[in-house]
Each structure stands twice: as structure tokens, then as C-alpha cells.
Amino acid sequence: MPDYHIHTLPNGIRIVHKQVLHTKIAHSGFVMDIGSRDELPQEQGLAHFWEHMAFKGTQKRKSFHILNRLESVGGELNAYTTKEKICFYSSVLDKHFEKSFELLTDITFHSVFPEREIEKERGVILEEMSMYLDTPEEAIVDEFDAVVYEGHSLGNNILGTKESVSGFQKQDFLGFLDRNLSTDALVFCSVSNLPFEKVVKLAEKYLSDVPTIQKQRVRIPFTGYVPKNVTIEKPISQAHCVIGCPAYPLSDDRRIPFFMLNNLLGGPGMNSRLNLAVREKHGLVYTIDSNYATYIDTGLLSIYFGTEKKQLKRTTTLVLKELRKLREKPLGSLQLHTAKEQLMGQLAMAEESNMGLMMMLGKSILDQDKVESLNEIFDKIRSITATDLIDIANDVLREEQMSFLNYVPS
Numbered sequence: 001m002p003d004y005h006i007h008t009l010p011n012g013i014r015i016v017h018k019q020v021l022h023t024k025i026a027h028s029g030f031v032m033d034i035g036s037r038d039e040l041p042q043e044q045g046l047a048h049f050w051e052h053m054a055f056k057g058t059q060k061r062k063s064f065h066i067l068n069r070l071e072s073v074g075g076e077l078n079a080y081t082t083k084e085k086i087c088f089y090s091s092v093l094d095k096h097f098e099k100s101f102e103l104l105t106d107i108t109f110h111s112v113f114p115e116r117e118i119e120k121e122r123g124v125i126l127e128e129m130s131m132y133l134d135t136p137e138e139a140i141v142d143e144f145d146a147v148v149y150e151g152h153s154l155g156n157n158i159l160g161t162k163e164s165v166s167g168f169q170k171q172d173f174l175g176f177l178d179r180n181l182s183t184d185a186l187v188f189c190s191v192s193n194l195p196f197e198k199v200v201k202l203a204e205k206y207l208s209d210v211p212t213i214q215k216q217r218v219r220i221p222f223t224g225y226v227p228k229n230v231t232i233e234k235p236i237s238q239a240h241c242v243i244g245c246p247a248y249p250l251s252d253d254r255r256i257p258f259f260m261l262n263n264l265l266g267g268p269g270m271n272s273r274l275n276l277a278v279r280e281k282h283g284l285v286y287t288i289d290s291n292y293a294t295y296i297d298t299g300l301l302s303i304y305f306g307t308e309k310k311q312l313k314r315t316t317t318l319v320l321k322e323l324r325k326l327r328e329k330p331l332g333s334l335q336l337h338t339a340k341e342q343l344m345g346q347l348a349m350a351e352e353s354n355m356g357l358m359m360m361l362g363k364s365i366l367d368q369d370k371v372e373s374l375n376e377i378f379d380k381i382r383s384i385t386a387t388d389l390i391d392i393a394n395d396v397l398r399e400e401q402m403s404f405l406n407y408v409p410s
Contacts, residue, residue, distance in 0.1 A: 004361060004371055005196040009203060011212040012184035016361045016371070017199045018191045020354060026097040026192035027355045029089025030108045031362030033185035037083045037153040037219065037295075039176070045160015046176050048081040049125060049168055054088060055079070056117035058110040063117060069103050070096070077103070081158055084295055085363060091355060094192055098202055104188075105206045113170045122165060129159050136240050136407050137287070137306060144242040144302055144405045147230055152222045154295065182215040189362035191354045221297040222246070228403045233410040239312040240304070240407040243319060247292060247299035247396050250367055255299070256377065257384045258392050259292055264339045265322065266290030266303055268346065273322050278305065284315045296367065301396065309409050316404070323402075326393040330386040340381050348374060 004018040036047045055077070056063045070077045075092035077100075088108055090100040133139055142157050149155030159165070188207070190199055225246050248254050266274040266289045274288045288305035307315045331339065351357055351374060364371040 003373060006365065007196075007200050007203070009207055011207070011210050012182075012186075012214065013203075013207055013210065014184075014187045014365055015200060015203045016187055016189045016365050017194075017196050018357065018361060019193060019195060020191055021193050023191075023193055023354060024094055025091055025354065026094045026100065026190065026194065027089070027091050027358040028097070028100060028104065028188065028190035028192070029087050029358060029362065030104055031085055031087045031187050031189060031359065031366060032108075032181070033084065033366045034086050034180045035082050035084040036156055036158045038180050038217070039153060039156065041153075042164065043172065043176060044156045044164040045125070045158070046164075046168060046172060047086060048158050048160065049121070049165065050111075050173055050176065051079045051081045051086055051088075052121050052125060053113050053118065053173060054107040054111045056121060057112050057114045058106045059112055060110070061106060066103065066107060070100055073099070075100060083154055083158065085366070087359060087362070089355075089359065094194060097190075097192060097194060101188075101202050102206055105210075109210055111173075113173045115170055118168065118170060122168070125159065125165050126162060129162065129165070132159065136234065136236050136238075137304070140240045140242050140405060140407050141302060141304060144244065144403070145300070147228050147403050147405050148225065148244065148246060148300060149222055150226075150228075151224075152220070154222055154298070180215065180217060181213055182217070183210060183213045185215075185366065187362040187365045189358050189365070191358040191361070219296065222295075227401055228405075230404065231406040231408060234407050236407060236409050238306045239309045239409065240306045241312060241316060242302050242304050242405045243316070243402050244290075244300060244302035245396065245401045245403060247301045248294070249298050250294040250296055252299075254388075254392055254395075255294060256380050257388050258299075258396065260339060260343050260381060260384060261326065261389050261392055262290050262292040262301065263343050263346070265326065267343075269342060271342075273325070274303070274305075274319065277322055278315060278318050282314075282318065284308075284311050284318070288319075312406065312408065320399055320402075323393075323397045323399065327390065327397055330390045332386075336384075336386050336389075340384065344378050344381055347377060 007015045039046050055066050073096050077090045079088045088104055092100045146155040248258055266272045278288050279285050285305045285307050290303040293300045361371055
């Protein structure tokens, strides 16, 4: 029996809730199956701009009233945009849950995009873009997307370009929403001590008037990957590098074994193979890690490190050596057991964050129409064999399939 509850309103909006009795904080939000990959070429950055504009005025509230509504009672209101999702969310004391529900509904469905606010927020986003470009360890990771997904919307920067952001007007936001917003691709998710019945009652109160919206949007799948090796000179003091390639999509059964392989290679643990081989043994980097991102039709492995310019080649060689080890040498029984225990422990600790749990509920319902329990995930992890991992390593971690993006000091 699942440890969460789900209810679908007549208009198609799904409500997913997990009751956690020991907390006084109510986390909730709307997660929408809309992201930067849904933008047309001339719309780069529009999804993220909409996320900002949702806080700038609705049919009944001005910007100050939106920002002050929850802050004045000690709550938080925030949002984020990814390649495939936009989320508006809040955290408040449980007694203010209804207030946050009503406000989230207001900014999600009743934003009016005041033209004066568009002009002000345009400047804010351009400053955000400049700040991001001044941080090479962040900029290179996003630019690597453009290297791997060249010519596809997955390769576009979520912030957009200075040219695109400078040109957006009110009709652009309205057109983007009209093309992408669908009530059956939208979830209200919450984690709190409140009973599910109360959450459903409030959902019926605030969401029943939202009309049924069903759009037959088709996302163009990514195909035609070609490995690349790109080096860019920049006025920086350290060399930065990302190495990676496409990987398994969200629906692939090999996703969890590859997630474990990535965790072993360069996950958050200080005992990751890359950290031990490159930082601890040779002292060549301060930060080195690998990340595995999943989308509905593809995935992305990306390994990042920063080092002295003169050590770039040596560090790259050490990274490729670790990939070769995973392809050629199966894990021993103790190594395999340790890798499983480490991943299960990390996942269990991640679920201790009720805010993260709330967001995971919404995303899982949108992507898979279900939420896998920790025990179900643990069963899959326990079933992984050393043969599974070496087969996956030889499928994905081939050196000839890797792309390279280097920022080097000019």
C-alpha cells in the first residue's frame, strides 16, 4: 500500500499528499510538466521569465502583496525552472496552509504579466545572467548541454540569451502558456501533518473553478548525438572541464543501476573514485564530481572538475583512467555491497527533507504516474549485479563517446 494519497479533480488536476505527523511545517506546490525544452527557438528563456513574472501581479494582487502574503507569517514562497518542469512552492506553519494554497493557486493560474513589471524583471534576469557568466564552474556545466544537445532545445540555457530576454512582451507569455499549460499535466503536491481529506477539500475549494485544459503537445526527442571536443579561452585563473555524454532516459530499466554507477564514480561521498584518485591521491583539484540527469527521452552524464591550466591534460587522463577501470574490472562482492549500502543510505537521508519529498512526489506523478517507495527502490538496488554494472559501463562510459568542454585561462 502506498504511503501517499492521490486524488484527481474533474478538470484533470491531480492532488498528491503525504501526511507526516511529526512536523509543524506544511510544504506544498504546483509542479507543471513545462520547461525550457518546450520553448520555440525565439522563446529561449521564456519559461524561466514566466517563473519570475508569476510573482509580479495577478488579477487581484500586486507584487508586494504576493511577496508579503507568506513572508509576514514566517513562511517562504519560491519557484524554479528546469528543462522539463516549472514549480511554484511554499513552506509555512501548518495553520497557514490554506493561505499558502490560495496564493499558489493565484500566481499559477491568474498572473497578468504587467508590462511595467516585465521591464523591471527583464533587468533582474539580465543581471542574473551576468552573475552566472561570472561563475565559470556553473556556466561550463550549462554550456556543456549545448555541446551534447547541439541543435535541440535541451541544449538551450534555461536563462535564455540576452537577445531573447530583451525582446519578450506580454503576448509572448500568454502565447507560451496557451500552448503548453494543461491541467492533466499539472500536480499539486504537499507534505504536512494535515489529513488528506482536508487537502482535498481545499483543492476542491480553490481549484474547481480552473477550467479543463488539455493540450496535445509533443516533445521532439533528441537524436543524432556526435561527440565533440571544445576548448574556449576565457579571462579566468583556473582551467575548468566537463566530460560526458548522453545516458539512459527516465523510463529505462538501467536508470537505477547507472545512477549507482555514477554515485560510485563521482557522487557526493568523499570516497568516490574520482575524488580519491584525483584529489586525495594527486591533489590536482578542489572539486570533482559527476552528475546523471534524466529526461523523458534521454539522459546526461557530466563529470566536472577545475584545475591548474598546466594540469588539465593530466587530470583528464586520470578521469578517463577511472572510466576505463569501471569498463574493465568488475566490482568485488564487498565493493558491490558497499556501493549499494552507500546509495541506499544517501537516498534515505534525502527523504528526510520534507520539502524535497514534496517536490519528488509531484515530479514522480507527472513523469511516471506513480511514486516508488524507498523499499521498492531498495529492492531494485539490491538486485543489481557486478555484471549489470560492467555491461552498463561498457555501454555508456566508452571514451570514444565522450564529449569534452574546456575553459582555459587566456
